[in-house]
Amino acid sequence: MFDFMNRILRDDGGSKDRAVERLRLVLIHDRAKVAPRFMEALKEDLIAVISKYMEIDEEGLDVTLDSDESSTALVASIPIRKMKRSYD
Amino acid sequence: MDSMVLVVTSGKGGVGKTTTVANIGTGLAKRGKKVVMVDADIGLRNLDVVMGLENRIVFDLVDVVEGQCRLKQALVKDRRLEGLYLLPAAQTREKDAVQPEQMKALCDELRQEFDYVVIDCPAGIEQGFKNAIAGADEALIVTTPEVSAVRDADRIVGLLQASGLTNPKLIINRIRPDMVKKGDMIGIEDVNGVLALDLLGVIPDDESIIISTNRGEPVVLDKNSHAGEAYRNIVARIEGEDVPLMSLDFDDGFIGKLKKMFGI
Numbered sequence: 001m002f003d004f005m006n007r008i009l010r011d012d013g014g015s016k017d018r019a020v021e022r023l024r025l026v027l028i029h030d031r032a033k034v035a036p037r038f039m040e041a042l043k044e045d046l047i048a049v050i051s052k053y054m055e056i057d058e059e060g061l062d063v064t065l066d067s068d069e070s071s072t073a074l075v076a077s078i079p080i081r082k083m084k085r086s087y088d
Numbered sequence: 089m090d091s092m093v094l095v096v097t098s099g100k101g102g103v104g105k106t107t108t109v110a111n112i113g114t115g116l117a118k119r120g121k122k123v124v125m126v127d128a129d130i131g132l133r134n135l136d137v138v139m140g141l142e143n144r145i146v147f148d149l150v151d152v153v154e155g156q157c158r159l160k161q162a163l164v165k166d167r168r169l170e171g172l173y174l175l176p177a178a179q180t181r182e183k184d185a186v187q188p189e190q191m192k193a194l195c196d197e198l199r200q201e202f203d204y205v206v207i208d209c210p211a212g213i214e215q216g217f218k219n220a221i222a223g224a225d226e227a228l229i230v231t232t233p234e235v236s237a238v239r240d241a242d243r244i245v246g247l248l249q250a251s252g253l254t255n256p257k258l259i260i261n262r263i264r265p266d267m268v269k270k271g272d273m274i275g276i277e278d279v280n281g282v283l284a285l286d287l288l289g290v291i292p293d294d295e296s297i298i299i300s301t302n303r304g305e306p307v308v309l310d311k312n313s314h315a316g317e318a319y320r321n322i323v324a325r326i327e328g329e330d331v332p333l334m335s336l337d338f339d340d341g342f343i344g345k346l347k348k349m350f351g352i
């Protein structure tokens with residue numbers, strides 16, 4: 001009975017979904033062999049390149065890996081402060 | 089038939105490698121095969137205890153490799169089954185007492201005598217792991233439905249592939265069907281969804297495993313155990329039989345037993 005009440009009151013389904021999601025994310029990073037340091041280096045290079053063309057919000061920059069069944073993607077969210085004028 | 093060298097590995101410790109080796113070895117011998125189980129966990133010997141053979145050890149794997157005794161002298165014969173032998177690990181030595189080439193040579197020597205060589209790999213990915221897989225034809229990966237165990241299994245898949253063991257088979261241990269049903273345990277499909285390996289079998293979490301380990305008698309010999317049945321199925325699949333996954337919807341209550349009695 002207590003178990004039944006617990007299930008009604010719990011809104012997130014079982015703990016399994018949470019475990020599967022955590023497993024999925026941890027494997028993406030393991031398999032890509034991307035150390036946090038590596039991601040930081042990538043971020044800095046991205047900032048350097050993009051800053052040549054536009055002014056970006058470095059604090060708001062977010063770079064992560066995500067994947068579905070068949071592929072892995074590098075997902076970057078880069079807030080732009082303003083575009084730089086073209087040189088000519 | 090050509091003989092086959094199987095290594096049972098997992099990365100993470102405590103997921104049931106040794107129990108799996110004991111049951112697969114015993115199950116194959118029960119079918120009349122000549123089997124040797126090799127405990128490659130040097131320094132942390134355990135397979136002897138799980139098999140109930142701890143009082144019969146004179147020499148060990150390191151003695152054989154170093155030439156202190158002949159291979160036949162170190163093999164411990166099983167109490168129950170004809171054709172079942174154990175090559176115990178050394179208990180007081182370090183893992184680097186053996187090199188991968190020596191393990192390979194040992195496996196090839198055992199091939200001459202046995203249909204199956206089943207190797208119990210130590211946890212971890214260091215020297216002991218490299219030794220254990222060196223002479224293997226095929227790898228079996230044991231995991232449990234937990235994030236940490238599946239993650240380590242995935243790492244092992246990569247390391248095995250780098251060593252030429254490209255098609256490891258998966259065994260999922262300690263599934264609790266009631267918890268899976270409630271949505272509180274990672275299920276078979278979820279595990280294999282991320283690992284994408286050939287599934288060799290699923291073993292339910294079962295009290296009979298603890299009882300049989302206490303006694304030093306592999307559960308595969310217990311006709312009434314669900315885990316024993318799961319291991320018998322795995323053994324049949326290793327032998328090339330096409331056995332479907334058993335239903336994990338157990339009904340062990342009074343009504344269920346009554347139903348079973350009347351075959352409905």
